[in-house]
Amino acid sequence: xxxxxxxxSLAPLPAIALLFASFAPSCSSxxxxxxxxxxxxxxxxxxxxxxxxxxxxxxxxxASTGGSGGGAGAAGSAxxxxxxxxxxxxxxxxxxxxxxxxxxIEALGIVSALGLTEKVPVPGLSKxxxxxxxxxxxxxxxxxxxxxxxxxxxxxxxVLRGGFDLTRxxxxxxxxxxxxxxxGTLGTAAWARYVVDVGYAYEIDAREMPSGFxxxxxxxxxxxxxDLPSNDYASAVVQLDEDLLQxxxxxxxxxxxxxxxxxxxxxxxxxSAPANQPPVVTQCDIASSDTWFAGKALxxxxxxxxxxxxxxxxxxxxxxxxxxxxxxxLRRADASGKLxxxxxxxxxTASDLSAPYPGQSDSxxxxxSLTQGGLGPSTGNLSLVVTPVVNAIVQSWATWKDxxxxx
Amino acid sequence: MNRRTAASLxxxxxxxxxxxxxxxxxxxxxxxxxxxxxxxxxxxxxxxAEATALVDSLALSTxxxxxxxxxxxxxxxxxxxxVCLLVTGAGxxxxxxxxxxxxxxxxLDLSRxxxxxxxxxxxxxxxxxVGSVAWAKxxxxxxxxxxxxxxAIPSAWSTGYLGISATSPTDKPTSMFGTEVFALSAxxxxxxxxxxxxxxxxxxxxAQTYRAMYASPPATSAPSVLACDTTxxxxxxxxxxLGQRAHDWVALLTDGATxxxxxxxxxxxxxxxxxxxxxxxxxxxxxxxxxxxxxxxRPYPGQTAYDSLRADAGGGTIxxxxxxxxxxxxxxxxxxxxxxxxxxxPP
Numbered sequence: 001x002x003x004x005x006x007x008x009s010l011a012p013l014p015a016i017a018l019l020f021a022s023f024a025p026s027c028s029s030x031x032x033x034x035x036x037x038x039x040x041x042x043x044x045x046x047x048x049x050x051x052x053x054x055x056x057x058x059x060x061x062x063a064s065t066g067g068s069g070g071g072a073g074a075a076g077s078a079x080x081x082x083x084x085x086x087x088x089x090x091x092x093x094x095x096x097x098x099x100x101x102x103x104x105i106e107a108l109g110i111v112s113a114l115g116l117t118e119k120v121p122v123p124g125l126s127k128x129x130x131x132x133x134x135x136x137x138x139x140x141x142x143x144x145x146x147x148x149x150x151x152x153x154x155x156x157x158x159v160l161r162g163g164f165d166l167t168r169x170x171x172x173x174x175x176x177x178x179x180x181x182x183x184g185t186l187g188t189a190a191w192a193r194y195v196v197d198v199g200y201a202y203e204i205d206a207r208e209m210p211s212g213f214x215x216x217x218x219x220x221x222x223x224x225x226x227d228l229p230s231n232d233y234a235s236a237v238v239q240l241d242e243d244l245l246q247x248x249x250x251x252x253x254x255x256x257x258x259x260x261x262x263x264x265x266x267x268x269x270x271x272s273a274p275a276n277q278p279p280v281v282t283q284c285d286i287a288s289s290d291t292w293f294a295g296k297a298l299x300x301x302x303x304x305x306x307x308x309x310x311x312x313x314x315x316x317x318x319x320x321x322x323x324x325x326x327x328x329x330l331r332r333a334d335a336s337g338k339l340x341x342x343x344x345x346x347x348x349t350a351s352d353l354s355a356p357y358p359g360q361s362d363s364x365x366x367x368x369s370l371t372q373g374g375l376g377p378s379t380g381n382l383s384l385v386v387t388p389v390v391n392a393i394v395q396s397w398a399t400w401k402d403x404x405x406x407x
Numbered sequence: 408m409n410r411r412t413a414a415s416l417x418x419x420x421x422x423x424x425x426x427x428x429x430x431x432x433x434x435x436x437x438x439x440x441x442x443x444x445x446x447x448x449x450x451x452x453x454x455x456a457e458a459t460a461l462v463d464s465l466a467l468s469t470x471x472x473x474x475x476x477x478x479x480x481x482x483x484x485x486x487x488x489x490v491c492l493l494v495t496g497a498g499x500x501x502x503x504x505x506x507x508x509x510x511x512x513x514x515l516d517l518s519r520x521x522x523x524x525x526x527x528x529x530x531x532x533x534x535x536x537v538g539s540v541a542w543a544k545x546x547x548x549x550x551x552x553x554x555x556x557x558x559a560i561p562s563a564w565s566t567g568y569l570g571i572s573a574t575s576p577t578d579k580p581t582s583m584f585g586t587e588v589f590a591l592s593a594x595x596x597x598x599x600x601x602x603x604x605x606x607x608x609x610x611x612x613x614a615q616t617y618r619a620m621y622a623s624p625p626a627t628s629a630p631s632v633l634a635c636d637t638t639x640x641x642x643x644x645x646x647x648x649l650g651q652r653a654h655d656w657v658a659l660l661t662d663g664a665t666x667x668x669x670x671x672x673x674x675x676x677x678x679x680x681x682x683x684x685x686x687x688x689x690x691x692x693x694x695x696x697x698x699x700x701x702x703x704x705r706p707y708p709g710q711t712a713y714d715s716l717r718a719d720a721g722g723g724t725i726x727x728x729x730x731x732x733x734x735x736x737x738x739x740x741x742x743x744x745x746x747x748x749x750x751x752x753p754p
Binding site: 148159160161200205332336363 | 479498499501502504506507512551556558559560561571572574583585586640641643644646648652680682683684685711716
């Protein structure tokens with residue numbers, strides 16, 4: 001499959017994630033961790049807007065102006081009534097697992113492997129993927145469409161108009177991505193602890209940035225790339241539930257992943273592991289942005305920014321184009337009691353190594369990023385890794401229904 | 408106060424919101440049914456700072472809870488003329504989530520509503536100046552793209568940005584996400600412009616001093632109401648080089664039909680979310696997009712991009728004020744002449 005074939009332009013495209021790669025040993029080597037990184041966790045999803053007068057910087061929001069439940073008397077029940085029957089209605093279908101894909105090629109193998117043959121139309125989903133797909137075990141799947149706007153809009157539709165009871169649902173974001181060769185290779189499957197928005201930032205073209213800057217990106221409200229952003233939104237940095245992360249890792253770490261001859265040939269250009277080794281299931285983190293960046297400098301920037309905003313705990317690895325938008329909707333729904341952020345996991349499999357191998361230019365690496373041979377293994381590995389998680393949850397529901405099993 | 412008075416006051420307090428709701432046609436049971444408030448104009452802003460002057464000038468004093476909005480952001484606020492305002496939160500994720508909630512929650516009857524996506528933006532000094540207000544006919548996404556660091560690009564490229572799956576920055580990409588380019592209703596944009604072009608805009612000494620540093624009009628001129636187009640990106644890019652990319656990118660994606668003018672973080676996400684309503688819920692041809700320039704997108708001669716990005720161009724207050732003035736003028740025209748607008752943009 002060549003994405004650049006115009007004949008394919010109307011087909012669902014590979015979710016467009018990216019990778020990076022310079023060959024530094026790791027991206028989590030910064031010892032100057034900030035004391036209080038602005039991390040939204042499942043138990044602390046507050047906002048940290050600050051006041052400024054520039055358009056791109058969030059004005060301070062006074063909690064006393066009221067949240068969605070705090071309006072004038074007549075309004076309170078109106079809002080509650082608008083939830084489309086999704087939350088807790090007696091006939092609402094209680095979904096055990098909801099898989100969230102972004103494109104058709106991510107969905108195909110999962111829908112087939114799990115027998116998701118029932119189509120449930122949901123108002124507000126994208127016109128190209130208007131149905132949630134389910135099976136008799138109450139396992140369902142949604143395709144949001146690619147990019148932040150599609151992801152946030154489709155997730156909002158699912159939550160408000162799906163008609164599902166999501167209060168005990170496990171959500172698995174399952175998509176393809178680009179991978180940092182320092183963390184993995186074509187076909188690698190990684191479960192994330194952190195999901196970091198790297199697009200919500202300032203940028204100056206590197207050719208006119210201040211001398212001494214390593215790249216042109218820095219946080220909104222920050223003075224330099226090494227300063228924490230002074231202006232984020234609540235889902236700009238998300239830490240996922242650790243018990244769930246460990247549980248899914250335990251269930252899938254022994255999965256034998258698929259590979260392909262052209263992927264093997266491509267990764268052989270890289271001089272060291274893990275880039276030149278067969279793919280495995282691992283743990284490393286996701287950066288998302290509508291902008292699919294590649295090359296050494298922007299890879300370094302993603303590593304550095306992930307390190308900065310996670311207090312040195314996050315390891316940049318997979319680059320994707322939706323996940324912080326998806327998580328913003330899940331955060332809101334968690335806050336209103338429709339679902340639990342403690343039940344959200346994020347899996348990305350690597351379709352491409354966006355950083356070049358030694359001797360390859362950044363531009364050759366980027367322009368060839370969908371012809372590296374990783375598309376087949378990455379999409380196939382999504383269902384290979386998701387399936388054992390789904391099976392465990394469904395078959396041991398008594399163990400899972402009250403929350404992720406611990407240790 | 409005696410017990411009876413206190414009880415009466417409590418009853419009165421309880422009755423006020425109900426009375427307000429009744430005056431609006433709002434029902435506590437609003438659920439997409441016939442009693443749901445009919446909105447004539449829904450204004451969508453990113454921040455409360457952009458909304459405050461509009462809330463005041465349009466007397467948006469009734470709040471409506473909309474399921475799916477963020478608890479830390481204000482509720483939807485409305486007046487009794489059917490004008491409502493939604494504050495989404497900045498950036499594409501929050502914007503799309505909030506607008507989709509307004510459309511899909513069923514708390515508002517938007518079936519005949521006009522939508523005014525309004526906010527503050529940065530402006531190309533060759534198209535306008537700080538304090539100007541611009542109605543757009545086209546919104547182009549700047550961020551959905553491939554990118555390399557500009558120091559690593561081939562010598563024939565002018566920028567590190569190119570379309571996804573394109574072969575160079577001058578190779579027009581195919582639309583893959585569906586949110587890259589939105590053409591808005593030209594008759595609506597033109598009518599909005601006609602109704603507001605003579606609006607008297609505010610200016611301020613600090614803005615006058617700052618814009619005088621630029622080389623030529625329109626950057627150096629007094630603010631005005633403009634008809635020019637906009638780009639959306641979560642990344643707040645800045646400078647001559649990324650500004651040139653905006654110009655070239657917008658021209659490429661619209662076959663030269665559109666000139667880049669303002670940059671902001673919300674429009675394409677808001678427009679996509681509005682597309683998610685079906686025809687019974689809203690009319691997607693009734694979307695207007697207007698941004699007021701709080702700052703420039705690139706430096707004046709001799710200034711660095713970094714200093715320009717971080718400078719106070721003196722436009723914060725006047726841009727919010729001018730946005731409110733222009734949007735209020737348009738909104739007032741729509742609701743005052745609703746009989747003319749109800750079935751479509753009047754000639």
